[in-house]
Amino acid sequence: MNRSLPLFRRSILDGWRGLVGWTIGILVALFLYLPLYPSFGGNGQMQQIVDTLPPELVKSLNYDQIGSGPGYAQATFYGLIGFVLLTIAAVGWGTEAIAEDEENGQLELTLAHGVLRGQILAERTAAVLVKLAWLAIVSVAVVMILNEPAELGIEFGNLVATAVAFLGLVSLAATAAIGVGAATGRRTWAVSAGSGVAVFAYALNALGNQSDDLAWLHDWSPYSWAYGDSPILNGWNGTIWLNYAVIAALLAVGWFVFRRRDIAV
Amino acid sequence: MTTDTGAAVSTRGLTKRYGATTALHGLDLDIPRGSVFGMIGPNGAGKTTTMRLLLDIIRPTAGELSVLGRTPRDGGAELRRRIGYLPGELHLGTRVKGREFLAHYAEISGPVRKGAVDDLADRLGVDLGRPVRSLSKGNKQKVGLIQAFMHEPELLVLDEPTSGLDPLVQQEFHAMLHEAKAKGQTVFLSSHVLSEVQQTAHEIAILKEGRIVERSTVADLRENAVRHVKLVVAEADAASARSTLDALPGVAGTASVANGPGTVALTATLDAHVDAFVKAVARLDVVDLTMEEPDLEEMVLAYYGTDLSSTAEPVDTDRKAAKR
Known part of the structure; x- marks a missing residue:
């Protein structure tokens, strides 16, 4: 009774299987792509392919x-496969939440x-964001592990900035x-909004x-807000936080309507 | 907004509209504390809408609503901890086990006595070690009942609680309602048939198209129900028996039908006045007397029918409400 955040804990417990699956997915993607850099990208071979x-x-x-280590990690993982994977997870979890x-x-x-609507929204949103943050942290850990062997030459601070930008985007x-x-309260609208935002973001960029x-x-x-200034090369910049501002605005609007409307009609 | 009249649930002019559709037309309802109140009506009569309004799942369009002395909106989470709710359409798709599922809901409802969940599970006969989504409809309903009862709430709001339950479990459920009433809990339950509520409910309201068309106790309903009577007398007494019956209040449609040799059977319908009837025929030389138990279900079904809609005008309902 006195334990806090019951809905947050329930969401995490209900979703642990999925989270394990997505973690494996991220690990597989990183371990498949990044070790290829020395044989592909590092010797200019990749650049030749790209030029064609x-x-x-x-x-x-x-x-x-x-052609550069950081650019390779950005182009393959953070900008493409990781973005796609985490977006799919994010839209799925976001749709489940409400x-x-x-x-x-x-x-x-x-x-x-005995729960408030705002509490449901807040705790479930927190659970989704924590799960996404976990996947972002996993990516940072793996990139740091592979940094030397795969000759990526990524600076830790820049990597953290990239992961934060990545997390904001997904x-x-x-x-x-x-x-x-x-x-x-409509599933199809939620899915459309989540995937629509991702497609819009990518296509516009x-x-x-x-x-x-x-x-x-x-x-x-x-x-572009997340990656436009290449945080993986240049580190922190202000536009990274723009996504977080929009996140806060979306949640505020959602909460405002959610606490006023009829449920399950 | 609404004054605390001491009623567990009190509504005045409660109205709910969904766009152009009106689900509830100014409902006036009082459910005394410690009573078992049954709301019956056909599908779409507004039973579920009424119950959802009490839990603040949906908001009224107009009118006043008080639950345990608070409006559902202002009472918020604290008020809902004092209520146990069983939704009419219970969908439990989670893969977590019954016990874990209930432990979660115990965390977000009023305090649950240790062992209460297991006691209820034993009584209703449901295995809480299985994933909830693998349970049959009836067993899911039992899990739903457990989460409504486990914190011994002041008010139980049960939307078609016996749906999917076998007769033995229904009996156990009725026993649970009696115990709840004995403990001073208030029960508000709904059904589309009278038989499910008449054993437990003291008072009932019949809802049709968002209006209360009848409000009564089960005892009154039974008393006022039309009974079929058959009186057998000796042939010689037939004329005097007939005139006795015809002189009685509430007797209609008297007819003589052939009976065995030397006797005559008189049939009639009797509307209430059972006492006067019995006392009057006691003076006759009665060979046999049969009085059929009134079919309340049939009576209630008549309220559902369109032919009675003319008597269900809001004016009529309001006048009735004012009288009570």
Whole structure:
């Protein structure tokens, strides 16, 4: 009775299997990609391959810096496979938090107990963010382990800045799903919002990369806010925090509607 | 907003609209503390809507609502700890085991006495060591009942509680309701048939299309129900028996039917006034007397029918409510 954060603990316990699965996924991705750098990227071979690709594709994939260790880690993991994997996890968890629970009828039962709606939203959001943060920390640990053997030459401080930017970017997709789920109670809307934000962010950044005329699109892309100033090379910058500000705004709007509306109708 | 009248639940003009659809049309309801109150009505009558309003799962469009002296909105989490709620549509899809599932809900409800969950599980006969989602519908319903009862709340709000339960478990459930009442807990339960509530509920309200069309005690309902009577007398007494019956209040449709040799059977319907009837026929030379138990279910079903909608006008309901 006196133990705190009951809903947070319940969410973590309910989701531990999934979290283990995603952790393995992240480990596999990192251990597959990063050790290839010395044989691929380090000796210029990768750069040669990239040079043969259409420049538009290279720009879309952010492969233009793939010839350096940090650029390689950024282009393969943080900018692509890690982003895709964590976004899928984030949208799934974000949808489960409110919308799915409401559609399958269990939110009604939980709300009939001694909890507040804001508390449900806060504790479940915290559980999602903690799980995503765990995956980001796993990525930092693995990159640090592989840094020497894979000759990546990534500075720890820059890596942390990258992971924080990465976490902000994927958490944005999660909170879009949570916030829209809290506001509407509809699973499909939550999924659409979460994945839509991620696709929008990536696509806008890819378009912005194509030419100087389109570069202004970066200003509107959460993906560019996270990675635009290459934190993996340059460390911290202000736009990283822009995603966190939008996250806070999404949660505030979701909470505002959630505490006022009818549940499960 | 609403004054505490001492009732566990009190509503005045409670209205709920979903867009253009009105689910509840100004409900006036008082459920005294320590009583068992049954709400019956067909699907879509507004039973679930009423119950969800009490738990602050949905908010009223208009009217006043007081639960244990508080409005659900202001009472918040603290008020809900004093209530046990069983939703009408219980979906339990979690893979956690029953015991762990209930331990979670125990954390977010009122204090649960040690051993209370196991006692209830034993009584209802459900295995809490199995994942909740693998349980049958009836067993899920038992888990739902346990979470509603386990903290011995002041108010139990049970939406179609016996759905999916076999008759033996239903009996156990009725025993639990009697005990709850004995402990001073208030019970508000709903059903679409009378038989599920008449054994336990003291007072009932019949809901139709968002309005209360009848409010009564089960005893009153039974007393006022129409009974079929059959009186057998000797042929010689037939005429005087008939005139005795015709002179009685509440007797209608008297008819003579052929009976065995030397006797005549008189059939009639009797609307209340059982006492006067028995006393009057006692003076006759009665060969046989049969009085059928009134079919309350049939009576209630008549309220559901469209033919009675004319008597269910809000004005009528309001006048009835004012009288009580």
